[in-house]
Amino acid sequence: MNAMNRLLSGAVLGLAVALTAPMSAAWAETPPNMLVIANRIDDITTLDPAESFEFAGSDVSRNVYMKLVNFDPANLDAGYQPEIAESWTVSDDGKTITFTIREGLTFHSGNPVTAADVEFSLRRAVILNKTPAFILTQFGFTAENVEETIVADGNTVTITTDKPYATSFVLNCLTSTIGGIVDMKTVMENEVDGDMGNTWLKTNSAGSGAYKLVSWKPNESVTLEANPDFYLGAPNMERVIVRHVQESASQRLLLERGDIDVARNLNPEDIAGAAEAEGVKIYDELRGRLMYLAFSQKHPELSKPEVRQAMKYLVDYQGMQDSFLSGQYTIHQNFLPRTFLGAVDENPFTYDVEKAKELLAAAGVPEGLEIEAGVREAQERIEIAQTYQNALAQVGIKLNITVGTAKQILARYRARELDVYIGAWGPDYPDPHTNAGTFAYNPDNSDEAQATGLLAWRNSWDTGGLTEKTAAAVVENDRDKRVEMYAEIQSQFRETSPFAIMFQKIEQAAMRENVENLNLGGATTAVSYWPVTK
Amino acid sequence: MALTEDKGERHPRAPLAPWLRGTLVTLGSISVTMLGLLLVTFVIGRVMPIDPVLAIVGERASQSTYDAVYEQLGLDKPIIVQFLYYLGDVVRGDFGMSLLNARPVSEDIARVFPATLELATLGTLIGVFLGVPLGVIAAVRRGSWIDQIARVVALVGYSMPIFWLGLMGLLIFYGILGWVGGPGRLDIFYQDIVPSRTGMILLDSAIAGEWGVFRNAFSHIVLPASLLGYYSLAYISRMTRSFMLEQMSAEYVTTARVKGMSERAVIWGHAFKNIRVQLITVIALSYANLLEGSVLTEIIFSWPGIGSYITTALLSADMNAVLGGTVVIGLIFICLNIFSDLLYKVFDPRSK
Numbered sequence: 001m002n003a004m005n006r007l008l009s010g011a012v013l014g015l016a017v018a019l020t021a022p023m024s025a026a027w028a029e030t031p032p033n034m035l036v037i038a039n040r041i042d043d044i045t046t047l048d049p050a051e052s053f054e055f056a057g058s059d060v061s062r063n064v065y066m067k068l069v070n071f072d073p074a075n076l077d078a079g080y081q082p083e084i085a086e087s088w089t090v091s092d093d094g095k096t097i098t099f100t101i102r103e104g105l106t107f108h109s110g111n112p113v114t115a116a117d118v119e120f121s122l123r124r125a126v127i128l129n130k131t132p133a134f135i136l137t138q139f140g141f142t143a144e145n146v147e148e149t150i151v152a153d154g155n156t157v158t159i160t161t162d163k164p165y166a167t168s169f170v171l172n173c174l175t176s177t178i179g180g181i182v183d184m185k186t187v188m189e190n191e192v193d194g195d196m197g198n199t200w201l202k203t204n205s206a207g208s209g210a211y212k213l214v215s216w217k218p219n220e221s222v223t224l225e226a227n228p229d230f231y232l233g234a235p236n237m238e239r240v241i242v243r244h245v246q247e248s249a250s251q252r253l254l255l256e257r258g259d260i261d262v263a264r265n266l267n268p269e270d271i272a273g274a275a276e277a278e279g280v281k282i283y284d285e286l287r288g289r290l291m292y293l294a295f296s297q298k299h300p301e302l303s304k305p306e307v308r309q310a311m312k313y314l315v316d317y318q319g320m321q322d323s324f325l326s327g328q329y330t331i332h333q334n335f336l337p338r339t340f341l342g343a344v345d346e347n348p349f350t351y352d353v354e355k356a357k358e359l360l361a362a363a364g365v366p367e368g369l370e371i372e373a374g375v376r377e378a379q380e381r382i383e384i385a386q387t388y389q390n391a392l393a394q395v396g397i398k399l400n401i402t403v404g405t406a407k408q409i410l411a412r413y414r415a416r417e418l419d420v421y422i423g424a425w426g427p428d429y430p431d432p433h434t435n436a437g438t439f440a441y442n443p444d445n446s447d448e449a450q451a452t453g454l455l456a457w458r459n460s461w462d463t464g465g466l467t468e469k470t471a472a473a474v475v476e477n478d479r480d481k482r483v484e485m486y487a488e489i490q491s492q493f494r495e496t497s498p499f500a501i502m503f504q505k506i507e508q509a510a511m512r513e514n515v516e517n518l519n520l521g522g523a524t525t526a527v528s529y530w531p532v533t534k
Numbered sequence: 535m536a537l538t539e540d541k542g543e544r545h546p547r548a549p550l551a552p553w554l555r556g557t558l559v560t561l562g563s564i565s566v567t568m569l570g571l572l573l574v575t576f577v578i579g580r581v582m583p584i585d586p587v588l589a590i591v592g593e594r595a596s597q598s599t600y601d602a603v604y605e606q607l608g609l610d611k612p613i614i615v616q617f618l619y620y621l622g623d624v625v626r627g628d629f630g631m632s633l634l635n636a637r638p639v640s641e642d643i644a645r646v647f648p649a650t651l652e653l654a655t656l657g658t659l660i661g662v663f664l665g666v667p668l669g670v671i672a673a674v675r676r677g678s679w680i681d682q683i684a685r686v687v688a689l690v691g692y693s694m695p696i697f698w699l700g701l702m703g704l705l706i707f708y709g710i711l712g713w714v715g716g717p718g719r720l721d722i723f724y725q726d727i728v729p730s731r732t733g734m735i736l737l738d739s740a741i742a743g744e745w746g747v748f749r750n751a752f753s754h755i756v757l758p759a760s761l762l763g764y765y766s767l768a769y770i771s772r773m774t775r776s777f778m779l780e781q782m783s784a785e786y787v788t789t790a791r792v793k794g795m796s797e798r799a800v801i802w803g804h805a806f807k808n809i810r811v812q813l814i815t816v817i818a819l820s821y822a823n824l825l826e827g828s829v830l831t832e833i834i835f836s837w838p839g840i841g842s843y844i845t846t847a848l849l850s851a852d853m854n855a856v857l858g859g860t861v862v863i864g865l866i867f868i869c870l871n872i873f874s875d876l877l878y879k880v881f882d883p884r885s886k
Contacts, residue, residue: 030722031723034722036722042846042850045635046635046636131599202635202636202637203637215726217838218635218642218645219646219842219843219846221725223725243718243722243836244836244838245717245718245836246833246836247833247834247836249701249704249834250704250716250717250833250834250835250836253704253705253708253709253716253717254716254717256709257708257709257716259716259721259722406585406588411585450597452597452600
């Protein structure tokens with residue numbers, strides 16, 4: 001249906017642009033103090049920061065909850081900045097960080113933000129142990145030890161990790177959604193059956209951020225209201241309404257009519273069309289998602305170093321970027337997305353069939369080799385698979401593409417059964433370890449280890465020393481040294497790994513010309529509504 | 535004890551009253567139908583290649599987290615045991631929690647179904663009020679230009695993809711002419727003004743006397759309702775025409791004409807009267823189809839109805855929501871069947 005939809009909507013809306021151009025000056029506008037956004041928000045399952053782990057949920061959370069440290073939307077590259085924590089110190093053994101809490105902050109309820117709230121929020125996230133809890137529990141926090149490891153004392157909160165991790169690693173993790181600080185008093189007033197307010201917080205908010213949640217109607221809308229007491233000043237947009245509009249063509253019509261300010265899910269055809277419309281501008285931002293190919297190292301041919309290299313020369317990076325991925329993805333061949341700490345911008349592989357042939361001949365790959373690629377039923381992934389299939393055919397390799405649902409394909413990928421996997425990966429939290437720890441880390445490559453969460457394990461790749469280097473980088477306290485270590489890991493990874501990282505996601509948002517300062521969050525965080533002006 | 539037995543022998547049990555027997559038979563058939571529907575949906579839900587566990591824990595969860603949730607959902611138990619547990623809950627009116635948004639499915643359905651009900655009702659009204667007269671006229675003036683138009687209208691209604699027609703409608707009436715509201719049920723200015731009593735905004739705003747909201751809601755619903763109404767009209771007019779043609783060639787019509795009755799009396803007083811029962815079935819079926827929710831219409835018009843709810847749930851492997859939605863749709867079909875049966879009794883003297 002997707003291809004059909006895109007084709008039809010592109011054709012219909014192409015006609016629309018031609019017909020509506022003379023009338024566009026008469027369009028309506030949203031109120032000047034209100035930001036109306038069309039977005040697909042059907043991925044929201046909960047708004048509890050201890051549980052929320054989806055894109056649209058993170059967008060809400062970033063604007064509703066403050067964290068100990070956070071990213072400044074005006075300068076994401078600067079990394080984490082003080083927020084609820086005014087400052088922090090690290091103990092000599094590198095295991096204890098003591099945060100001093102900023103004075104004068106209040107929750108939306110009017111309750112003051114205290115060290116006790118911070119202690120409660122972090123302990124709560126560990127105790128509830130929901131899906132994103134690993135972001136905190138990887139530091140050794142458990143439900144049993146939180147009373148000793150996360151402790152408030154007067155105006156300070158101390159967290160003690162099980163090992164001396166890099167401070168930047170710990171603080172980066174605290175900027176993710178699960179680091180959101182909740183109003184202990186309000187939350188516990190709404191506790192049911194010892195759930196620490198989890199049920200209530202799924203659909204309500206108890207934060208101190210720039211906005212408070214008015215309502216979340218699943219698959220319909222999220223409404224936020226400005227917090228006039230926000231510590232950076234009352235936001236310009238008094239109300240933010242995010243409407244669930246599934247269809248790209250409908251989003252574009254709403255935008256061109258002026259009934260919404262921002263459309264976040266336009267397909268390439270509608271982006272091209274909207275760019276021509278009067279009063280509409282297109283804004284690009286790099287996001288964290290990577291598109292990659294992976295080759296099973298259980299396969300006798302694919303595990304040869306020359307073959308791993310050859311497979312990377314058979315990807316038509318430029319061709320795909322300039323055709324069906326145009327504007328949506330950009331070439332990127334490293335596992336850390338650009339704008340991440342430690343990211344590098346080296347893309348040495350190009351589409352070179354001759355070179356691939358040489359490498360394959362050197363490896364002694366037999367003519368007529370057949371391999372199977374698994375791909376989930378998503379249009380762009382299938383198109384990538386088909387392009388790759390054509391390229392492999394030129395060197396005499398037959399790629400059989402198996403298209404399936406997430407269950408079918410992921411089950412086989414996790415069971416180490418696929419020769420080739422064509423898919424995407426997005427970072428879980430804004431620290432380089434989130435990707436290094438899955439692409440380049442595999443301490444036990446045996447089938448029995450069942451480390452299904454690690455991409456290196458799924459592809460049966462013994463990382464050739466990168467596991468140790470990754471483990472060292474995550475405990476390196478010197479930030480510059482850490483950056484160097486990741487550059488080195490990625491350099492070795494590019495050459496030796498069975499992964500062909502191909503593209504990084506670009507989000508293209510179409511918006512009315514009067515919308516300014518909307519930051520979508522880059523590769524590291526989510527959207528910020530508070531700086532927006534109209 | 536003996537006395538009771540004697541009494542029983544002297545007064546054999548009286549046969550059930552016909553109305554009571556009728557009600558019991560109806561209730562029995564509803565139960566069997568619902569049980570069958572639930573069983574089939576449940577089994578399909580369990581064997582289809584989607585994974586509710588993966589939907590909850592995410593792609594990168596460890597095997598132990600995966601296994602814990604698998605067990606928590608009861609998926610480790612035999613399918614028949616799972617079904618019996620589910621059946622027990624449904625009988626108590628509990629469709630379970632949505633696996634994804636962790637809200638009770640019954641609450642979700644209570645939120646999305648009125649949106650579909652409002653749209654489908656208006657669509658059916660349009661279909662009936664335009665489709666029936668069009669079908670009758672087309673039959674009476676068979677072969678005339680109006681008959682040709684009716685056939686083209688029906689043909690277009692059958693063959694045009696609703697997605698394309700919906701987008702064209704939006705483009706012309708919203709995008710270019712600005713006569714109607716855009717996707718969604720209300721403009722942002724009118725949202726959350728009227729308290730939700732029935733969930734149907736037209737009705738709620740009328741009850742509250744908020745006519746501004748009513749007008750705005752009407753401007754939003756009129757296009758999708760007309761679109762659905764058109765599809766309903768295509769079906770109803772075609773069926774009406776064919777029923778009427780059959781009646782118009784019957785001997786009693788000729789007799790009525792020979793007796794000198796006016797054409798109007800012949801058509802509406804005799805022929806049309808005789809197709810009412812068949813028409814009820816057609817209209818009920820058409821209404822039930824619209825109440826299932828037209829997924830594409832709901833997607834194009836950002837209409838948060840039951841069709842897109844079930845589809846989203848299905849794609850997200852939220853089987854509780856899918857089952858809950860299916861049960862509701864099953865109930866709708868059954869209720870409309872009963873309602874049609876009741877109307878038969880009113881309109882068809884033979885069934886009295």
